Structure formats: C-alpha cells, structure tokens
Amino acid sequence: MSAPIYLDHAATSWPKPAAVHRAVFDCLTRAGGNPGHGSHALSDAAAQMVYDCRCALAETFGASPERVIFTSGATHAINLALHGALRQGDHVLCSDMEHNAVYRPLYALRERGVIEFDTILSPASDPRAGTARIITDAAAKRRPNTRMLVCSHMSNIVSSVMPLSALGAFCKRHGMLFCVDAAQSAGHLPINVGEMQIDMLCIPGHKGLYGLQGCGALILGEGVELTPLLQGGNGVLSLSGIMPDQPPERYEAGTLPTPAIAGLLAGIREVNARGIGTIAAQDRHLYDRARAMLSRFEGMRVYAPHCRGPVLLCSHDRMPADALGAELDRRGICVRAGFHCAALGHGTLKTPDTGAVRLSFGMDTTPSDLDALYSALKDILL
Amino acid sequence: MKTPDLFKQQNTQPEYGFTDALIGSATHAARARDALAAAAIRAQTVKHSTRAYGCIYGIRFPAAQKPNVTYVLDRAGIAVREYVESTP
Numbered sequence: 001m002s003a004p005i006y007l008d009h010a011a012t013s014w015p016k017p018a019a020v021h022r023a024v025f026d027c028l029t030r031a032g033g034n035p036g037h038g039s040h041a042l043s044d045a046a047a048q049m050v051y052d053c054r055c056a057l058a059e060t061f062g063a064s065p066e067r068v069i070f071t072s073g074a075t076h077a078i079n080l081a082l083h084g085a086l087r088q089g090d091h092v093l094c095s096d097m098e099h100n101a102v103y104r105p106l107y108a109l110r111e112r113g114v115i116e117f118d119t120i121l122s123p124a125s126d127p128r129a130g131t132a133r134i135i136t137d138a139a140a141k142r143r144p145n146t147r148m149l150v151c152s153h154m155s156n157i158v159s160s161v162m163p164l165s166a167l168g169a170f171c172k173r174h175g176m177l178f179c180v181d182a183a184q185s186a187g188h189l190p191i192n193v194g195e196m197q198i199d200m201l202c203i204p205g206h207k208g209l210y211g212l213q214g215c216g217a218l219i220l221g222e223g224v225e226l227t228p229l230l231q232g233g234n235g236v237l238s239l240s241g242i243m244p245d246q247p248p249e250r251y252e253a254g255t256l257p258t259p260a261i262a263g264l265l266a267g268i269r270e271v272n273a274r275g276i277g278t279i280a281a282q283d284r285h286l287y288d289r290a291r292a293m294l295s296r297f298e299g300m301r302v303y304a305p306h307c308r309g310p311v312l313l314c315s316h317d318r319m320p321a322d323a324l325g326a327e328l329d330r331r332g333i334c335v336r337a338g339f340h341c342a343a344l345g346h347g348t349l350k351t352p353d354t355g356a357v358r359l360s361f362g363m364d365t366t367p368s369d370l371d372a373l374y375s376a377l378k379d380i381l382l
Numbered sequence: 383m384k385t386p387d388l389f390k391q392q393n394t395q396p397e398y399g400f401t402d403a404l405i406g407s408a409t410h411a412a413r414a415r416d417a418l419a420a421a422a423i424r425a426q427t428v429k430h431s432t433r434a435y436g437c438i439y440g441i442r443f444p445a446a447q448k449p450n451v452t453y454v455l456d457r458a459g460i461a462v463r464e465y466v467e468s469t470p
Contacts, residue, residue, distance in 0.1 A: 236408075
C-alpha cells in the first residue's frame with residue numbers, strides 16, 4: 001500500500017521529519033529524567049533540552065526564554081491566557097473567524113456573567129477588509145471596559161490573516177491586552193512578539209512546527225502577568241504553598257512532556273532551516289494550483305479565494321462534505337470534512353448545512369500531491 | 383543539544399572556593415549561566431534543598447568572580463535570592 005497523500009496539516013502535521021523521530025528516541029534513551037525535578041544526570045539532560053527548546057521558541061518568535069510557558073497545546077495556552085487575564089466586567093473583541101479554542105472559553109466566560117464580547121471583521125468575511133477597515137471596525141466596537149483583543153492570526157478554515165502589527169499598535173494605544181492564537185500560522189508566517197506588540201502568543205507544537213501532539217506554548221510579552229490556571233508541584237520553591245512568582249514555572253504545574261518538547265525542538269530547527277518565508281511562498285503557490293484545479297469542477301465552490309495560504313476550504317453543490325471526504329479517503333487522500341471546530345467561521349462564510357472540505361498543506365506537500373487529488377476528484381465527480 | 387554536564391547538582395559537600403547564587407527555577411538558573419558565559423565567566427547550575435526555599439536552582443562560580451557575577455546578573459535583570467559561600 002502506498003503512503004497516503006496527506007492534506008490535513010491544519011489538524012496536525014504528518015509525517016514528522018526524521019530528525020523529530022530521532023530527537024524523541026534520543027530523549028527517551030538519554031534524557032528520560034524529570035526536567036527540573038531531579039538530582040541526577042538524566043534529569044539534568046532533560047532540563048537542558050527543555051531550556052534549549054525555550055530558547056529556540058524565544059528566538060523564533062522574538063521573546064525571552066523565561067517567558068515561554070509550555071502547555072499541552074494551543075487550546076491550553078489560550079485558556080491560560082483568557083482565564084488568567086480576564087476579570088469580572090471586562091469586554092473582549094475577537095474576530096469573526098475564531099476557532100472554538102477561542103470561541104468556547106469566551107462563550108463560557110460570558111455564560112458565567114464574567115465578560116461580554118463582540119466580533120470584528122476579518123479578511124475572510126469581507127474581501128475589502130484591509131487593515132484600515134479592520135482597525136476602524138475594532139475602534140467602533142471598542143468600549144471603555146474593552147480589556148483584550150484576541151484573534152486567530154490565520155483562520156483554521158481559510159487562509160485569512162489578521163494584521164497583527166496594526167492590531168498590536170491599536171491595543172497598545174488603548175491600553176488593551178493583545179492575545180494571538182497562532183495555531184495555524186506558527187511555522188507558516190513570521191511572528192514577532194516584541195515587534196508586533198503581542199502580549200500573549202498561543203502556539204501548538206504539533207502543526208506547523210512539526211513536534212508531537214501534547215505540547216504547545218504560551219509566550220508572554222514583557223510585563224504581562226496572569227493568574228495561574230493550574231497549581232501543583234514543579235520542582236521549585238517546593239516548601240511553599242503557592243506557585244513561584246516568576247514565569248515560566250509560575251504557570252507550569254506538574255511534569256512537562258519532555259519527549260514531545262524534544263520533538264518540538266527538532267521540528268523548530270527543521271522549519272527554521274527551511275525558512276518560514278520560503279514555506280509561506282510555497283503555501284501560496286500550492287494554494288493557487290489547488291484553486292485553479294478545483295475551478296475545473298462544475299459545482300465546486302472555494303471559500304474566501306482571495307486569502308491565499310496553506311488552508312483551502314471548498315464544497316460541492318451535489319456531494320456532502322463527509323461523502324466527498326470519505327471518497328477521497330478511499331483513494332488514499334486525507335482531507336478534513338465537516339465543520340472544523342469553527343462555529344464562528346462557518347457562520348461567517350455561510351457554508352452548507354453539511355459542512356465543507358478543507359485541504360491544508362505542509363512544508364513537504366508537493367504539486368504532485370495536488371495532481372493526485374485532481375485525479376481522484378475527476379474519478380469521484382465526473 | 384548543549385552540553386548536559388553544564389547542569390550539575392549539589393548532592394554532596396559544597397566545593398570550597400566557590401560561591402553559589404540561589405536564583406529560583408532551572409530555567410532562570412540556565413539563563414543566568416548563559417548570561418555569564420556571554421561575559422566569559424564559566425558557571426554551572428546547581429540545585430539546593432533548604433528549609434528556607436525548598437528546592438531551588440542557582441549557579442556555582444569561582445568565589446573571586448562574585449563582583450563580576452553580581453554585575454552581569456544585575457544587568458541581565460536576574461534576581462539572586464541569596465549568595466552562599468562555600469569556604470572551609
């Protein structure tokens with residue numbers, strides 16, 4: 001059986017680079033201790049590897065190593081950011097394309113009467129929504145008690161990208177916190193916490209950075225303090241009943257997923273060696289090829305086609321998304337059909353009641369992968 | 383991966399002629415070690431267990447370097463909770 005053609009990188013990247021496999025194996029064999037907890041060589045090696053990964057993330061995203069907080073993934077990071085920063089009576093702005101990782105915590109906080117929130121324009125909802133229109137919309141919806149703007153850098157269903165630098169400046173001008181969900185953009189687009197004035201950057205390890213599932217990070221800008229989401233042991237100041245007062249350990253309770261962090265470190269190095277700018281250009285090239293190919297099928301609709309990047313959403317007017325996804329799977333092609341945990345985004349784009357099909361690319365996706373997809377679609381639809 | 387042996391623990395008797403700066407977590411101790419390395423001061427991370435702090439990480443360096451270490455760490459914004467001299 002030939003290897004599947006994998007076009008579901010927005011869910012998780014696959015296959016992982018060989019260097020990631022090796023790093024995880026090396027970690028399990030040579031650095032299998034508990035980092036920052038023990039007093040022996042295996043613990044020391046694990047602590048060093050964890051620190052190296054903090055440094056690599058800090059360098060990649062323009063932050064300080066001690067402000068890189070490891071989490072179980074982007075969703076955990078977003079929950080720590082939102083629950084740790086928001087207070088009774090706060091108002092929040094988010095985009096109209098948020099993933100449920102942002103939407104559901106906001107919804108829960110609103111249901112409990114803690115906050116209120118409103119949505120602002122994104123490039124996906126309005127092709128004319130350039131930076132100026134988005135900032136104007138945010139300014140119109142801002143209230144005196146608006147404390148935070150949170151948005152996905154890139155949507156998880158179309159390649160719609162929010163203007164982070166302008167939004168960061170807007171937030172600073174109005175004394176607001178700026179939280180960015182980079183679940184889809186980390187490893188695909190340049191991000192710099194300092195230059196973009198981001199207060200909280202939430203990233204997964206297992207998507208565009210090619211680490212394992214089970215590890216992500218919250219990267220804090222300078223001066224940002226949160227209420228910890230979890231309390232527990234972390235090997236530091238262990239006779240005290242309260243968490244340490246400094247990040248990252250203030251927000252890290254329990255044992256870190258050391259093998260996943262080892263994989264993430266190797267993945268980041270692979271991505272940086274390839275070059276994020278190079279990956280972004282390749283994403284756009286693949287998008288254009290896929291869009292042109294899909295346009296040859298009558299009844300096929302591509303959503304927000306002006307947003308070019310690693311994520312493409314489409315639907316067919318005679319075939320439900322799940323059926324199309326299943327037919328592609330039978331032909332060895334992995335895509336994601338349905339609603340993609342994106343209640344707001346699917347509402348904004350007015351996708352069919354049966355959802356849509358998402359294609360998403362990774363750094364090793366090739367034009368021939370898309371050619372195979374085209375052949376399969378011809379077989380299914382014609 | 384950086385050389386793991388830079389992470390050394392204090393498990394037995396203190397080494398004389400050295401000073402330990404108690405800082406906090408393994409992360410902050412590693413950051414201090416790297417800041418000193420950039421200033422050509424060799425240090426290694428250590429772990430102490432004391433009633434005052436519980437488990438705490440820090441850095442060990444030659445005692446004679448204390449003025450330089452204090453200057454470098456202060457410039458790097460790394461707070462030292464306590465200096466522990468290990469003289470006979």
